[in-house]
Amino acid sequence: MRITRKLEFDAGHRIPDHKSQCRHLHGHRYVLEVTLAGDVIDVEGDSNRGMVMDFADVKAIAKEHVVDKWDHAFLVFRGDTKVVDFLNALPDHKTVILDLIPTAENLAATAFRILEPLYRDAYGNDLKLERVRLYETPNCWADAMRSETR
Numbered sequence: 262m263r264i265t266r267k268l269e270f271d272a273g274h275r276i277p278d279h280k281s282q283c284r285h286l287h288g289h290r291y292v293l294e295v296t297l298a299g300d301v302i303d304v305e306g307d308s309n310r311g312m313v314m315d316f317a318d319v320k321a322i323a324k325e326h327v328v329d330k331w332d333h334a335f336l337v338f339r340g341d342t343k344v345v346d347f348l349n350a351l352p353d354h355k356t357v358i359l360d361l362i363p364t365a366e367n368l369a370a371t372a373f374r375i376l377e378p379l380y381r382d383a384y385g386n387d388l389k390l391e392r393v394r395l396y397e398t399p400n401c402w403a404d405a406m407r408s409e410t411r
């Protein structure tokens with residue numbers, strides 16, 4: 262069985278050297294979808310009976326480890342030195358420095374790498390992170406799939 266929990270956050274980014282408007286500093290209302298696969302729990306009296314994982318617990322992990330860290334932050338590529346230097350000069354600015362250019366593809370893959378070990382076998386029901394889908398805009402998204410990241 263598969264289940265999906267959706268979370269949303271706001272963040273700034275830019276794609277340095279990009280031919281379009283995306284090279285300018287700008288932001289998005291990102292939508293993160295976390296899809297898990299596992300057996301439906303069927304233990305009498307268990308709070309999670311009938312579930313793969315409680316949606317609240319799915320949310321809590323993604324919120325703590327990705328959403329709260331990226332929300333209202335500027336996501337910047339480590340190699341984008343002019344912007345890194347500028348952001349570092351702002352007192353107490355929430356900046357997340359990434360080893361990859363913050364495209365939808367790279368952010369989805371980064372979120373997958375962060376979250377995969379946190380969900381693995383959390384409930385002893387062969388639970389696995391299957392997919393992280395990241396919408397950069399309502400019309401543009403990227404999927405980081407389990408099959409591609411192992």
Ligand SMILES: Nc1nc2c(c(=O)[nH]1)N=C([C@H](O)[C@H](O)COP(=O)(O)OP(=O)(O)OP(=O)(O)O)CN2
Nearest residue numbers: 275276281283289363364365366397398399400401
């Ligand atoms: N493969 C990718 N292509 C682009 C990415 C990306 O992450 N991966 N990112 C961008 C820009 O950052 C921008 O977010 C996309 O802007 P745009 O293409 O204008 O998207 P919209 O949904 O606003 O476009 P509409 O035409 O208004 O629907 C660019 N490319």
Ligand SMILES: [Zn+2]
Nearest residue numbers: 274283287289
């Ligand atoms: Zn963008």
